[in-house]
Amino acid sequence: MVEQKKTGRDPSKTFLEEVSAKERRKLRAKGERDQGVWFGLGMFGLVGWSVAIPTVIAIGIGVWIDKTWPSRYSWTLMMVFIGVAVGCLNAWFWIKRESRRGQGRNQG
Numbered sequence: 001m002v003e004q005k006k007t008g009r010d011p012s013k014t015f016l017e018e019v020s021a022k023e024r025r026k027l028r029a030k031g032e033r034d035q036g037v038w039f040g041l042g043m044f045g046l047v048g049w050s051v052a053i054p055t056v057i058a059i060g061i062g063v064w065i066d067k068t069w070p071s072r073y074s075w076t077l078m079m080v081f082i083g084v085a086v087g088c089l090n091a092w093f094w095i096k097r098e099s100r101r102g103q104g105r106n107q108g
Contacts, residue, residue: 043098050094051087058083 062079 043095046094047091050090051084054087054090055080055083058086 058079059076062074062076065075065079
């Protein structure tokens with residue numbers, strides 16, 4: 001005799017639920033053809049631009065500050081670090097948003 005677990009669940013029902021959930025995910029994945037190589041390359045480009053644009057803007061501001069108000073500190077160098085940090089936060093935001101969007105598709 002096979003003993004049923006004390007959780008009160010029917011083991012065959014949970015198995016059927018798991019199988020049906022996997023089947024729904026597979027059918028949904030077949031319908032989403034845009035999530036291929038081009039989507040990955042697009043996301044890669046989005047992350048690159050989201051880091052590059054704030055960095056270039058910050059460098060421009062740093063060069064302008066260095067020319068306008070000379071000091072012993074290099075504002076260009078400081079702004080490079082600030083631009084990269086802002087760009088990385090920006091990229092993290094976009095990746096996190098796309099990750100949540102993908103999880104919502106898989107669960108719903």
